[in-house]
Amino acid sequence: MxxxxxxxxxxxxxxxxxxxxxxxxxxxxxxxxxxxxxxxxxxxxxxxxxxxxxxxxxxxxxxxxxxxxxxxxxxxxxxxxxxxxxxxxxxxxxxxxxxxxxxxxxxxxxxxxxxxxxxxxxxxxxxxxxWHPSLWKEVEVRHPQSASIALNTLARRGLYTSIRRLVLDGATSLSGVFNSLPFSSLTSLSIRHSKRVSDSNVTTILDNCIHLKDLDLTDCGSITKAYTRIAALQLQTLDLSDCHEVNDSGLVLSLSRMPHLSCLYLRRCFCITDTSLVAIASYCGGLRQLSVSDCARITDFGVRELAACLGPSLRYFSVGKCDQVSDAGLLVVARHCYKLRYLNARGCEALSDSATVALARGCPRIRALDLGKCDIGDATLEALSTGCPNLKKLSLCGCERISDTGLEALAYYVRGLQQLNIGECPRVTWVGYRAVKRYCRRCVIEHTNPGFSS
Structure with missing residues (x-):
């Protein structure tokens, strides 16, 4: 465009x-x-x-x-x-x-x-x-076929030295523009949904954009790693979601040059295993946010190693749909990651009340929690009502053991609740629904029961 x-x-x-x-x-x-x-x-x-x-x-x-x-x-x-x-x-x-x-x-x-x-x-x-340089600190190019032409045009005007945030959505070719131009002020780069971007392109970008802090390569299907020849990058956020070719060896090589990384997103990177989690714990000791949702090869071993090494620095953790993660892994999270604020364990069907009760007691700062499709009951809600008073968002979708008793206890003590999902919870009736409406007046309730009034 x-x-x-x-x-x-x-x-x-x-x-x-x-x-x-x-x-x-x-x-x-x-x-x-x-x-x-x-x-x-x-x-x-x-x-x-x-x-x-x-x-x-x-x-x-x-x-x-x-x-x-x-x-x-x-x-x-x-x-x-x-x-x-x-x-x-x-x-x-x-x-x-x-x-x-x-x-x-x-x-x-x-x-x-x-x-x-x-x-x-x-x-x-x-x-x-x-065309004043001060107006070109943020540039978005959403015309896939012309990203390279647009960058060259900006380069001819000398604007590449002013750009701080650059979005190239669906770019089909970069034709070496990052190789010839040092984007000295660039701190945030997003190259999303670009099938033709290769590992060499990413290496060139990381080598030349020395002040880059945020890199988003979501759905770049040809990427296997984000490697650089520089000894240590300033990169703080890396998003490799939907990069299905990323594997353990490529990720380990990438993380070895990113000691300052604080946010890492590996959603639907199907090839990674516990080896990647061990590498994350080794190279990125200050990591605050990590998502490995839909990475089915992640197990309790990797979760335990990660939680034990990162400890209280971890604030955001997602293992959604990692069906090999169970109580054994999340008990270690509850013991070491006591500053955790967000946890997504949706689809971890082996998760039971023993782990979630420990999480409620060991992680009192939790504000958002997704336990959909987990084998939990009212004991978890009662523990959350006393252990996590600042809880704002809770998903219990598909938790068939949840009943009105647990919901009433939760609603009475956690009145700051803002979002609640009780869809596909057959034991929840209008009694529990009404209790949430009464005590949590700002709460938006998602449900699948046609008998509940709006």
């Missing part, structure tokens, strides 16, 4: 550079020439951005040409319509250009990448404001 707009802006500027001496009405700030003297050049100009009338068809920002407007066939009516259109354009450009640069920069800072590029096509002054 950005590349198409940028290229359109460049083509327009090149074609109109010869007319910068005042031949175009949009380049005059104070309107020295009369309307009649400029009607002849009207057909060769781009339309300025204005609020479209009822007879205007919006075909997109890059097609805002005069042929878009439905001008009546009558010559006299057409001339009148063109005069009115010109007046709207001229007043619009005149109003913006009357502002000083500081005010214009403030206005442009609230616009999207697409809108800034579109406004840059209206006049020379707005073109200069739109």
């Amino acid at each position: 950005l590349s198409s707009v940028v290229d359109s802006s460049l083509r327009h500027r090149n074609s109109e550079d010869d007319g910068m001496d005042g031949s175009s009405p949009l380049y005059h700030r104070y309107g020295e020439q009369s309307i009649s003297s400029r009607e002849g050049s009207h057909h060769s100009q781009k339309l300025a951005l204005f609020r479209p009338s009822a007879d205007t068809v919006d075909l997109g920002y890059h097609t805002l040409d005069n042929n878009v407007c439905r001008i009546p066939s009558s010559p006299s009516t057409a001339i009148t319509a063109r005069k009115q259109l010109f007046q709207q354009r001229h007043i619009y450009a005149l109003g913006l250009c009357d502002l000083d640069d500081t005010q214009l920069l403030k206005i442009f800072s609230w616009l999207s990448t697409r809108d800034r590029c579109a406004l840059s096509q209206t006049c020379r002054r707005l073109w200069e404001i739109a």
Whole structure:
């Protein structure tokens, strides 16, 4: 998207550079020439951005040409319509250009990448404001085929030194732009859903973007590792979710260069095993957030090793749908990770009340807990009601042993509860539902019982 707009802006500027001496009405700030003297050049100009009338068809920002407007066939009516259109354009450009640069920069800072590029096509002054480096600290390119072109365009203007956050959604090619340009200010990079991004591309990025702190490679199917030749990266967040080719050896190699990593997401990385969890515990001692949900090869051994090494530094932990994780692993979590705030154990069907009661007593700071499809009952809810007073979100979906007794105890003591999922809990009746509604007045309740009133 950005590349198409940028290229359109460049083509327009090149074609109109010869007319910068005042031949175009949009380049005059104070309107020295009369309307009649400029009607002849009207057909060769781009339309300025204005609020479209009822007879205007919006075909997109890059097609805002005069042929878009439905001008009546009558010559006299057409001339009148063109005069009115010109007046709207001229007043619009005149109003913006009357502002000083500081005010214009403030206005442009609230616009999207697409809108800034579109406004840059209206006049020379707005073109200069739109390409001010301070406006290009965050860039999003969501046109898959043109990510490389867009980056090269920004590079030609020297803006790569200003970019701090860059999003390339679905990029099909990067063509070595990170190899030739050191993005010295880049701290956050997201390359999501890019099937053609390879390990060598990622290595080049990590080698050249030395200040990078956040890297998101979600659904980059060809990635096996995020390796760099630099001894130690400043990277703090790494997201490799849905990178199905990532395995233990590649992850161990990657983590060996990331001593400052605090957030790691490995959702649906099906190839990783307990070896990866042992490596995480060894190389990333300050890790605060970890998700290995849907990684079916993770077992209690890896969870125990991880919890024992990370201890209180771990605040967010997800083992959802890791069906080999049971009480043996989460008992160690309850013993060592007493600062835990979020736990997702959905689908761990071997989990019972013994582990969840220990979690409620050992991790009093828990605010969000997902125990869906676990073999737990009212004992867990009673332990949560006394052990976790700050609980805000709780999912019990599919917990068939939960009943009204446990819900009443939970609702009475944990009145700050904001979200509760009791779907597919056959033993919960309107009595438990009404207790939650009575004591937890801000709670949003999800359920599958048609008998419950809203």
